[in-house]
Amino acid sequence: MTEPLIDPTMIAPEPLDAVASDPVTLGWMQGAPPPADKQVRFDDGSMFSFPQLRWAYSNMPQLIPTTTVTRGTGGVCPLPRADRDDLDAIECVPLGRSETMTWAQSLAANYTDGIVVLHRGHIVYERYFGALTAPQPHIVWSVTKSFFGTIALMLIDQGRLDHDTLVTTYVPELAGTGLGTATVRQVMDMTTSIHYSEDYTDPQAGAWQHGRAGGVLAKPEGYSGPASFYDFLRTLQQDGAHGEAFAYKTVNTDLLGWILRRVTGQRLNDMLSERLWAPLGCEQDGRLLVDSAGTEFAGGGLNVSLRDLARFGEMMRCGGEFNGRRIVPQAAIDAIRAGGDKGHFAKSDYVLLPGWSYRAMWWVSHNAHGAYCARGIHGQGVYIDPAAEMVIARFASHPMAGNANLDPTTLPAYAAMAEHLMVTG
Amino acid sequence: MTEPLIDPTMIAPEPLDAVASDPVTLGWMQGAPPPADKQVRFDDGSMFSFPQLRWAYSNMPQLIPTTTVTRGTGGVCPLPRADRDDLDAIECVPLGRSETMTWAQSLAANYTDGIVVLHRGHIVYERYFGALTAPQPHIVWSVTKSFFGTIALMLIDQGRLDHDTLVTTYVPELAGTGLGTATVRQVMDMTTSIHYSEDYTDPQAGAWQHGRAGGVLAKPEGYSGPASFYDFLRTLQQDGAHGEAFAYKTVNTDLLGWILRRVTGQRLNDMLSERLWAPLGCEQDGRLLVDSAGTEFAGGGLNVSLRDLARFGEMMRCGGEFNGRRIVPQAAIDAIRAGGDKGHFAKSDYVLLPGWSYRAMWWVSHNAHGAYCARGIHGQGVYIDPAAEMVIARFASHPMAGNANLDPTTLPAYAAMAEHLMVTG
Numbered sequence: 001m002t003e004p005l006i007d008p009t010m011i012a013p014e015p016l017d018a019v020a021s022d023p024v025t026l027g028w029m030q031g032a033p034p035p036a037d038k039q040v041r042f043d044d045g046s047m048f049s050f051p052q053l054r055w056a057y058s059n060m061p062q063l064i065p066t067t068t069v070t071r072g073t074g075g076v077c078p079l080p081r082a083d084r085d086d087l088d089a090i091e092c093v094p095l096g097r098s099e100t101m102t103w104a105q106s107l108a109a110n111y112t113d114g115i116v117v118l119h120r121g122h123i124v125y126e127r128y129f130g131a132l133t134a135p136q137p138h139i140v141w142s143v144t145k146s147f148f149g150t151i152a153l154m155l156i157d158q159g160r161l162d163h164d165t166l167v168t169t170y171v172p173e174l175a176g177t178g179l180g181t182a183t184v185r186q187v188m189d190m191t192t193s194i195h196y197s198e199d200y201t202d203p204q205a206g207a208w209q210h211g212r213a214g215g216v217l218a219k220p221e222g223y224s225g226p227a228s229f230y231d232f233l234r235t236l237q238q239d240g241a242h243g244e245a246f247a248y249k250t251v252n253t254d255l256l257g258w259i260l261r262r263v264t265g266q267r268l269n270d271m272l273s274e275r276l277w278a279p280l281g282c283e284q285d286g287r288l289l290v291d292s293a294g295t296e297f298a299g300g301g302l303n304v305s306l307r308d309l310a311r312f313g314e315m316m317r318c319g320g321e322f323n324g325r326r327i328v329p330q331a332a333i334d335a336i337r338a339g340g341d342k343g344h345f346a347k348s349d350y351v352l353l354p355g356w357s358y359r360a361m362w363w364v365s366h367n368a369h370g371a372y373c374a375r376g377i378h379g380q381g382v383y384i385d386p387a388a389e390m391v392i393a394r395f396a397s398h399p400m401a402g403n404a405n406l407d408p409t410t411l412p413a414y415a416a417m418a419e420h421l422m423v424t425g
Numbered sequence: 426m427t428e429p430l431i432d433p434t435m436i437a438p439e440p441l442d443a444v445a446s447d448p449v450t451l452g453w454m455q456g457a458p459p460p461a462d463k464q465v466r467f468d469d470g471s472m473f474s475f476p477q478l479r480w481a482y483s484n485m486p487q488l489i490p491t492t493t494v495t496r497g498t499g500g501v502c503p504l505p506r507a508d509r510d511d512l513d514a515i516e517c518v519p520l521g522r523s524e525t526m527t528w529a530q531s532l533a534a535n536y537t538d539g540i541v542v543l544h545r546g547h548i549v550y551e552r553y554f555g556a557l558t559a560p561q562p563h564i565v566w567s568v569t570k571s572f573f574g575t576i577a578l579m580l581i582d583q584g585r586l587d588h589d590t591l592v593t594t595y596v597p598e599l600a601g602t603g604l605g606t607a608t609v610r611q612v613m614d615m616t617t618s619i620h621y622s623e624d625y626t627d628p629q630a631g632a633w634q635h636g637r638a639g640g641v642l643a644k645p646e647g648y649s650g651p652a653s654f655y656d657f658l659r660t661l662q663q664d665g666a667h668g669e670a671f672a673y674k675t676v677n678t679d680l681l682g683w684i685l686r687r688v689t690g691q692r693l694n695d696m697l698s699e700r701l702w703a704p705l706g707c708e709q710d711g712r713l714l715v716d717s718a719g720t721e722f723a724g725g726g727l728n729v730s731l732r733d734l735a736r737f738g739e740m741m742r743c744g745g746e747f748n749g750r751r752i753v754p755q756a757a758i759d760a761i762r763a764g765g766d767k768g769h770f771a772k773s774d775y776v777l778l779p780g781w782s783y784r785a786m787w788w789v790s791h792n793a794h795g796a797y798c799a800r801g802i803h804g805q806g807v808y809i810d811p812a813a814e815m816v817i818a819r820f821a822s823h824p825m826a827g828n829a830n831l832d833p834t835t836l837p838a839y840a841a842m843a844e845h846l847m848v849t850g
Contacts, residue, residue: 032686033655033718042490043717062492062715065467067484070560073708135495230458261457283498285710290487292468293458 015399016051018108023055023131023397043218054397057378058113058131060139060303061287064216067269067296069277069286069304077281077323079307079314082122086424092416095352095408106413110379110406111398113138114306118314118391119421128306130397137287137303138395141376144288144302145253147312148268149361151275152188152256153332161263163188167255170262173230178238179255186242187252187259188360189340193240196249200401206236210251214291216301228293229254245347246340246358250299253361257298268296280315281323282308300376306393313382313391332360336372337386339364352407369418377401379410388418440824443533446476448556448822453480468643479822482803483538483556485564485728486712489641492694492721494702494711494729502706502748504732504739507547511849517841520777520833531838535804535831536823538563539731543739543816544846553731555822560709562728563820566801569713569727570678572737573693574786576700577613577681578757586688588613592680595687598655603663604680611667612677612684613785614765618665621674625826631661635676639716641726653718654679670772671765671783675724678786682723693721705740706748707733725801731818738807738816757785761797762811764789777832794843802826804835813843 015021028040040052042063047056056063088104107115113132117125132138155161163185167174174180178194179187186192196206211217213225213232226232233255257268264271269288277286286308289301304312315322320333340359350356357364364372369387379396381403392414398406440446453465465477467488472481481488513529532540538557542550557563580586588610592599599605603619604612611617621631636642638650638657651657658680682693689696694713702711711733714726729737740747745758765784775781782789789797794812804821806828817839823831 029719032683032692033653033720039718041717059492061486061712062490062719065487065490067487068561070709073560135498136493228458258457267457284495287486292466293464294454294487295458 018111018129021051021054021111021399022129023051023058026051026055028052028055028131029059045218048217050397050399053378054111054113055131057139057395057397058136060289061137064289066287066301066303067267067290067294069269069272069288069302071282071285072273072278074278075281076283077311079118079310080122082119082124083126084124087117087125087417087420090413090416090420092409092412094412097408101409101413103413103417106409109409110394111396112379113395113397115392115394116306116310117417118310118393120389121314121318123307123310124421126306132306132395134307135284135305137284137305138380139289139300139376140302140304140309140374140380140395141300141378142250142253143309143374143376143380143382144298144300145250145361146374146382147272147276147302148253148256148260148298149188149359150316150328150332150336151260151271152184153335153360154275154328155260155263157329157331161259167259170259171255173234174255177234178236179233179251181238182242184256184259187255189344190246190248190252190358190361191244191341191344192242192249192252193238193244193247194249194251195237195239196251198249207250210254210299214289214295214297216289216291216297228291229295229297230258230293233258244344246344247348248358253299254297256361257296260298267294268298272302276312276327277308279323279325279327280308280311282311284308306395309382309393309395310391313384313393317384317386317389317391336360336362336364337370339366339372342366350404352404352411371414371418375403377403379403379406381410383414385414385418388422390418390421392417441476443536443554446479446536446824447554448476448480448483451476451480453477453556454484470643473642475822475824478803479536479538480556482564482820482822483561485714486562489714491712491726491728492692492715492719494694494697494713494727496707496710497698497703499703500706501708502736504543504735505547507544507549508551509549512542512550512842512845515838515841515845517834517837519837522833526834526838528838528842531834534834535819536821537804538820538822540817540819541731541735542842543735543742543818545814546739546743548732548735549846551731557731557820559732560730562709562712562730563805564714564725564801565727565729565734565799565805565820566725566803567675567678568734568799568801568805568807569723569725570675570786571799571807572697572701572727573678573681573685573723574613574784575741575753575757575761576685576696577609578760578785579700579753580685580688582754582756586684592684595684596680598659599680602659603661604658604676606663607667609681609684612680614769615671615673615677615783615786616669616766616769617667617674617677618663618669618672619674619676620662620664621676623674632675635679635724639714639720639722641714641716641722653716654720654722655683655718658683669769671769672773673783678724679722681786682721685723692719693723697727701737701752702733704748704750704752705733705736707736709733731820734807734818734820735816738809738818742809742811742814742816761785761787761789762795764791764797767791775829777829777836796839796843800828802828804828804831806835808839810839810843813847815843815846817842 284305287303320328340357639654709730712728713721745753765782
């Protein structure tokens with residue numbers, strides 16, 4: 001559900017490429033009913049297998065129950081169009097390679113399901129592939145985290161949330177557990193230290209247990225573990241001192257979601273709707289995966305249309321203003337752009353992200369353009385490049401979870417797009 | 426899921442009234458997490474118990490997976506407002522009683538969750554109660570059937586569906602089963618004769634087996650019956666001659682859904698979106714409950730916002746035209762308004778609906794106003810009164826399933842509203 005640490009050995013031996021694994025060509029879920037070998041199901045786990053996941057990630061609400069992030073009954077804030085035909089040919093050199101690759105080639109290399117590029121608020125490029133269409137919500141996995149990190153900063157700005165206090169101020173149920181000794185800020189920046197592995201190659205990893213507890217993964221016969229996301233959080237044990245190193249663990253965001261629910265008295269779908277979806281003038285409802293007790297998967301459960309993700313990114317690029325109004329306070333944007341502790345980040349193992357940091361559930365590059373982004377496994381992301389006045393929103397269904405598998409082609413392609421837009425205006 | 430035959434003994438002994446059972450007051454699913462005794466869940470069946478169902482019927486997609494009936498990316502067709510304050514006081518005499526009741530009182534008597542009255546296409550009255558808000562989709566149960574009956578008539582009009590042929594023309598898998606010997610028309614008008622009971626007071630009734638097969642109801646431990654809606658249809662046996670009597674059985678509509686999928690090659694959500702949601706300019710997405718193989722519950726799985734249900738009704742009232750375009754052919758509207766065989770209908774047991782008939786999944790009153798309606802258990806409905814130029818869309822969560830429990834207050838109230846609007850203009 002989240003981003004594993006880099007493990008080059010995880011790169012699969014020649015999976016089907018983007019064209020060969022196209023979910024429409026392969027006929028997943030076609031027919032009435034689909035033949036047994038063309039079904040993508042929750043109960044047998046096939047929805048999380050490649051290439052079936054290429055269909056599933058565009059169709060999550062029909063596999064797992066969801067709450068609705070309603071856009072309400074207001075108007076849509078249009079994204080003006082200025083489509084360009086010079087962008088597919090942009091070239092870049094992927095990390096670790098010598099030959100160039102075009103922008104169009106990079107999309108296939110990353111198993112892109114949909115991508116939109118905004119320049120100065122205009123759509124200059126928009127493409128959909130495979131099972132995805134414009135109005136369809138796609139799972140964004142850990143991009144979800146950045147939505148809730150942003151809302152946490154909004155509440156801090158309003159004085160309603162104190163990030164220096166212990167999480168038990170808001171969630172006393174965590175007293176005596178590994179997360180109960182952390183501050184809100186440590187949770188927001190993922191510097192808690194707990195026994196819990198995000199290594200998806202280990203079948204015993206906490207990340208899998210967390211998913212099963214929340215019902216995002218099917219529970220095996222005779223399952224007797226924690227029965228909800230919150231029950232799972234209470235089982236976690238501390239592993240050394242909090243606040244000393246960045247350690248990417250999805251459970252932090254589920255705890256943040258719990259805190260936000262306690263502070264606002266709102267469910268997470270209503271919180272997103274009131275604070276972001278309706279003000280942004282989104283064109284589609286979002287969806288949040290829920291567990292059997294109706295608790296939303298704050299760490300990775302959001303499904304959103306591509307253009308709505310772009311609206312969110314554009315609002316961030318514009319310093320929190322969009323659709324003719326202030327939506328996020330400038331202080332929250334400034335906090336994210338300033339980033340987190342680079343020393344903490346360097347203690348983790350993101351060799352492809354040198355000099356980066358993590359702050360309030362955002363990934364901050366600290367590059368010359370001041371770029372920062374939200375990232376989710378299998379290639380989900382929104383990338384904000386303030387200097388280039390560019391926002392890129394992308395959905396993908398790469399065979400491998402970790403973005404380390406996508407960054408070598410993604411980051412140089414995005415940098416080349418930014419340069420091209422800056423030069424050509 | 427569907428409308429049982431009338432059984433006056435089913436009227437419960439003094440359930441909580443509408444105020445006492447208000448789902449917000451009772452605190453269902455409030456808190457993070459909700460206390461165990463305030464949870465409304467799928468796995469323990471509590472979502473189908475009263476009063477929990479008062480919360481659940483406004484929140485189905487977070488309990489059961491759904492496909493999305495997208496409204497697409499087009500504009501909303503506004504419903505102009507002409508709110509009136511003289512309607513709550515309208516009086517009627519409920520069937521079987523002597524004292525009058527006001528319109529406002531009838532809403533509480535029927536455990537109304539939301540109701541909108543259109544007169545000449547303008548909203549003259551709109552109210553929401555309990556757990557429902559304007560943008561929120563509410564389960565419509567068997568109102569779903571009328572959507573698919575209408576689409577079937579559209580396809581007949583186009584010459585793409587033949588209603589005189591056997592269903593096996595489209596679904597050869599049903600050869601040798603009870604439904605395989607029926608014509609499409611017999612399925613559309615529910616004059617098939619099969620061993621299958623819609624009596625919800627019988628725990629062995631086919632309706633419950635059907636729901637469990639499709640996963641709309643939790644499967645008991647060790648369940649080994651049919652694993653999908655379509656698997657269940659293949660188990661049904663014939664019970665006498667088809668075509669001689671109206672017999673309300675939800676499985677007919679699931680079979681019709683199967684036929685429509687075969688004729689169009691589309692999934693039911695896309696079929697609804699392309700033919701109705703987008704042309705109607707709906708303001709919200711619909712949702713369709715699905716089984717574990719992704720098959721939509723054509724017999725009762727649609728969730729829709731109140732105003733969008735009103736749009737559908739208004740289009741029907743206007744002879745198939747709405748939003749500046751023809752959406753349903755006049756011939757389809759005429760076929761529904763003409764109704765089905767009254768003799769067939771009289772053989773069933775709807776003592777509160779004398780002289781009515783059933784045609785293409787619509788209930789036709791044959792009254793002086795030419796009223797007809799779509800109906801779903803627990804009080805869902807859209808009621809079209811051509812003479813009064815009135816459309817009423819209503820969602821409810823009555824403790825009892827059968828509309829026989831609501832008709833005594835509903836039908837006189839609707840008639841009084843129609844008269845009042847005709848008199849006062």
